[in-house]
Amino acid sequence: MQSQTEPSTPAGGAEENTLQRMHALLERAPLAVAFVRDQRFEVVSEEMNHLFGHGDLTDLASQSTRVVHVSDGAHTAVQERLKAAFAKGRPLDEEVEYVRGDGGRFWGRLKATPLQWNTPSGEAMWIVEDVTAARQLRLQPTWAGKHDPLTELDNRAEFERRLAEHVNSRRHEPVSVLWLDVDKFRDVVNASGAEVAEHFLYHLSQLLITKVRASDIVARLENDCFAMLLPDCDQHYAQIIAEKIRASVAGFRLRWGLHRTRVKACLGVVQLHASLENVDAVMGAAAQACAEAKAAGGDTVRVFVSTTVMDV
Numbered sequence: 001m002q003s004q005t006e007p008s009t010p011a012g013g014a015e016e017n018t019l020q021r022m023h024a025l026l027e028r029a030p031l032a033v034a035f036v037r038d039q040r041f042e043v044v045s046e047e048m049n050h051l052f053g054h055g056d057l058t059d060l061a062s063q064s065t066r067v068v069h070v071s072d073g074a075h076t077a078v079q080e081r082l083k084a085a086f087a088k089g090r091p092l093d094e095e096v097e098y099v100r101g102d103g104g105r106f107w108g109r110l111k112a113t114p115l116q117w118n119t120p121s122g123e124a125m126w127i128v129e130d131v132t133a134a135r136q137l138r139l140q141p142t143w144a145g146k147h148d149p150l151t152e153l154d155n156r157a158e159f160e161r162r163l164a165e166h167v168n169s170r171r172h173e174p175v176s177v178l179w180l181d182v183d184k185f186r187d188v189v190n191a192s193g194a195e196v197a198e199h200f201l202y203h204l205s206q207l208l209i210t211k212v213r214a215s216d217i218v219a220r221l222e223n224d225c226f227a228m229l230l231p232d233c234d235q236h237y238a239q240i241i242a243e244k245i246r247a248s249v250a251g252f253r254l255r256w257g258l259h260r261t262r263v264k265a266c267l268g269v270v271q272l273h274a275s276l277e278n279v280d281a282v283m284g285a286a287a288q289a290c291a292e293a294k295a296a297g298g299d300t301v302r303v304f305v306s307t308t309v310m311d312v
Helices: 011-028 045-053 072-087 133-138 139-144 156-169 185-192 194-209 235-251 280-294
Strands: 032-036 040-044 094-099 105-114 124-130 175-182 218-222 226-229 253-256 258-263 267-270 300-307 308-311
Touching: 011 040, 011 045, 032 185, 032 218, 040 124, 040 280, 045 124, 094 139, 105 133, 133 139, 139 156, 156 226, 156 280, 175 218, 175 235, 185 194, 185 258, 194 218, 194 226, 194 258, 194 267, 226 235, 235 267, 235 300, 267 280, 280 300
Parallel strands: 267 300
Antiparallel strands: 032 040, 032 124, 094 105, 105 124, 175 226, 175 267, 218 226, 253 258, 300 308
């Protein structure tokens, strides 16, 4: 019996399909993205056009990237920082003041990366996110006093203040605290540099937020140490959450330009109870459990129980 085979797709047809898919994605995806070459927009998503105040009658495509910057000097400075970052094998990730087609200004977070790192001066992809509101919030004195500037999580003082509300109230619902410490983070700093390490901490903080409830509090305590406050969560469920976080960190890989980083972490778990009389006692218990996890070899969860810790 004669076998039947699917007709092959000509190379030109495959390229055309790829191009059609890319244009469809740029039209429909809620992402402000553009492809840029020689300081000129080549292909621009619909969302990018809308972000900069363009629409059916105007288009950023084929225009100079100068048109979205507030001045010649600002445009030149961004280009110089792009060139310097790409030469080091790193994307550019920073906040830039932009101007819309109607002259209005806004702050955008620019994430730019070459399409091919072996030719960093060639075509690049830009992704822009409007961060005007977030930036205004960060500039408020009250925000700065409560948040970590790198990760934008709560800082230690704010975390302890929120924890104190539960310690002092002694409500009936269970409350748990997780303490997370990245294993051998100094190796990341030594191998990749402080800038890559800071980007890792930021993206790690975003990962932690996705692993807890909106009502929970995630904070950066110091360096590579984080804490999570889990109201209405007993020790059993806190252990489950801690184990999920541990596994997520172990599977997390930061890809930032040519740099790749992967780490593991230890977590300590403690549920508030009468023997932990104040915030320092709770934090000390969580830190002790985490230290026991590190002593056991890392990538581990330990639970504080009275004056002992228990394996998960």
